[in-house]
Amino acid sequence: MASLAMNHILERIALFQFTPTHCIQARAMLGWSVEQLSREAEVPVEDIQRFEAQQDVADAARLALAYRFEAQGLVFFPGFAPGRSVSVARESAGHADFAMVD
Template identity: 85%
Template sequence: MASLAMNHVLERIALFQFTPTHCVQARAMLGWSVEQLSREAEVAVADIQRFEAQQDVADAARLALAYRFEAQGLVFFPGFAPGRSVRAQGMAGESVGRGDFAMAE
């Protein structure tokens, strides 16, 4: 199990790598509306709209969005469109919920 410090570092990396443009692109890749993403990530529609408009939102909301997309197999790197992750054969995908990661608000 990762330490609290390691979780904090991983969250900072996720926040750096996941951009508003990624959010728009990832929704398009999955065919999700803002409303569907809101339900899936448990983030308010207004927060998603603000984030996609490149306005400030809470780190917790951004992490929830990034982690929900990652649970769908998407990966994010600055300067590149989202990509699909390659999972080892035989590994089952696991769903990630908001309670599965630490969030500093």
């Protein structure tokens, strides 16, 4: 079991790696609307819209979004579009899954 300090560090890493552009791209990859993401992540639509518009939202909302996408097998790295984790069937991953973010 990870310590509280370790959990805090992991949350900081997740917040750093997950950007508004990632959120938009991840929704597109999954075919989710803002409303569906709101239901899936239990985050208000307004918070998602603010985040995607690069406005401030609570860290808890950002983490809920990132963790919900990660539960769908997506991974996030600064400067890159979301990718599929290796636990997802390898044949479903293509070149577009690893493209650089504009």
